[in-house]
Amino acid sequence: MANRPFVWAFIATAGVLVALAIAAALLSLSGVLFSVFAAIFITLGLDPLVRWFERRGMRRGFAIVTVIVLFVLVIAGLLWVVVPLVVSQAAAFIASLPDLYAKLQQQDWYQDAVSGSGGVLGNVYAWFVDLLADPTTWATIGGGALDIGIAIIGGISSGFFIFVLTIYFIATLDASKAAISTLVSASHRARVVDYAERIMQNVGRYLSGMVILAFFNATYSFILLTLVGQPFALVISVAAFFITLIPLIGTVLTTIVMTALTLFVSPTAALIVLVAMLVYMQVEAYILTPRVMSKAVQVPGSIVLIAALAGGTLAGLPGALVAIPVAAGILLIVKEVVVPWKART
Numbered sequence: 447m448a449n450r451p452f453v454w455a456f457i458a459t460a461g462v463l464v465a466l467a468i469a470a471a472l473l474s475l476s477g478v479l480f481s482v483f484a485a486i487f488i489t490l491g492l493d494p495l496v497r498w499f500e501r502r503g504m505r506r507g508f509a510i511v512t513v514i515v516l517f518v519l520v521i522a523g524l525l526w527v528v529v530p531l532v533v534s535q536a537a538a539f540i541a542s543l544p545d546l547y548a549k550l551q552q553q554d555w556y557q558d559a560v561s562g563s564g565g566v567l568g569n570v571y572a573w574f575v576d577l578l579a580d581p582t583t584w585a586t587i588g589g590g591a592l593d594i595g596i597a598i599i600g601g602i603s604s605g606f607f608i609f610v611l612t613i614y615f616i617a618t619l620d621a622s623k624a625a626i627s628t629l630v631s632a633s634h635r636a637r638v639v640d641y642a643e644r645i646m647q648n649v650g651r652y653l654s655g656m657v658i659l660a661f662f663n664a665t666y667s668f669i670l671l672t673l674v675g676q677p678f679a680l681v682i683s684v685a686a687f688f689i690t691l692i693p694l695i696g697t698v699l700t701t702i703v704m705t706a707l708t709l710f711v712s713p714t715a716a717l718i719v720l721v722a723m724l725v726y727m728q729v730e731a732y733i734l735t736p737r738v739m740s741k742a743v744q745v746p747g748s749i750v751l752i753a754a755l756a757g758g759t760l761a762g763l764p765g766a767l768v769a770i771p772v773a774a775g776i777l778l779i780v781k782e783v784v785v786p787w788k789a790r791t
Contacts, residue, residue: 480768481604485611487771490646491653492517492616506620514616521609531680538678645778652774655738656691662734663690663697663726667704670722674715676708692754692770697727749773 492513499509615622623642630638664687671679682704689703690696701723708716750770757769 477604480765481607482611483768485608485615487649487653487768488608488612489615489619490650490771491657492612493619493646493650494654496616510616510619514613517612517616641779641782644782645775648778649771649775653771656770658738659730659734660687660690660696663687663700663730666726667700667723670719671704671708674708674718675711676715676719678707682707692750695751695754697723697730701727749777 495516496506496509496513499512500506504512623639623646627635627639627642664683667686668679668683671682676682686700686704689700692699701720704723705716705720708719750773753769753773757765757772759765760769
């Protein structure tokens with residue numbers, strides 16, 4: 447090969463081109479790959495429920511059918527009841543933004559805050575007015591609205607694809623695991639299958655635990671916002687459910703958003719929301735999370751932040767949600783495989 451530099455250069459160039467072609471193919475299929483991984487994660491999150499029914503004496507086949515039926519009913523109920531209410535509230539919220547802002551300007555604390563050119567809110571208000579007066583802003587918003595519409599259509603199709611894939615994966619989980627295990631050499635199969643089963647069970651417990659914690663958070667947020675007179679409590683609580691699926695930072699983000707939006711009602715209501723959410727954070731950290739996540743793998747806060755940031759950068763909020771279970775799986779592989787292997791060498 448050293449005597450034939452042209453051949454070596456040709457092979458190296460061909461290898462680079464093949465690698466670039468594979469990368470381009472994976473990039474073009476990123477949406478499909480994300481849907482497949484999302485369906486796998488949802489399946490792993492539902493598998494503990496199947497095992498729960500099995501522990502109650504139900505045969506696995508009936509347990510799988512029961513979980514599939516419950517999953518379909520939940521999705522159908524969301525589409526039939528919750529989604530129309532959320533969409534109507536979101537539309538009403540957007541339409542009422544001018545009136546809400548006008549009422550906000552009439553509040554004494556706001557007038558005191560924006561008075562004087564050196565005030566922080568005064569500077570922000572001046573910047574916001576200049577931004578609205580700029581024609582480029584509205585041109586950007588128009589293009590963004592078109593992008594949002596396209597994204598919504600794509601999200602609906604991806605959601606349906608994930609829904610169908612999840613049902614298929616739930617029904618064939620055992621058969622799929624058995625088929626994949628045949629690819630492992632017989633001498634290592636038992637150990638690899640044991641590690642894989644433990645990893646999938648822990649990731650499943652982690653996902654189901656996060657859903658339970660997010661449900662508690664959303665329910666508490668809805669009750670709290672309703673009590674303080676927030677007219678758009680439902681749509682804010684639904685958004686809080688998905689945001690709080692991101693551990694460690696999700697509840698903090700929702701607290702900030704809820705407090706800011708409740709300022710449109712009154713500063714007293716916003717203060718009540720802030721204090722109540724700070725109390726809930728302590729209850730969640732010291733009571734709910736240890737009980738719900740006691741059997742799941744514990745992911746250090748630094749890894750959560752890094753994984754959420756990386757996933758959010760690559761694929762937005764869905765990427766951040768998927769990145770945490772991926773980090774949990776990698777952490778389990780390191781703990782269950784790499785560390786024992788290093789200890790033996």
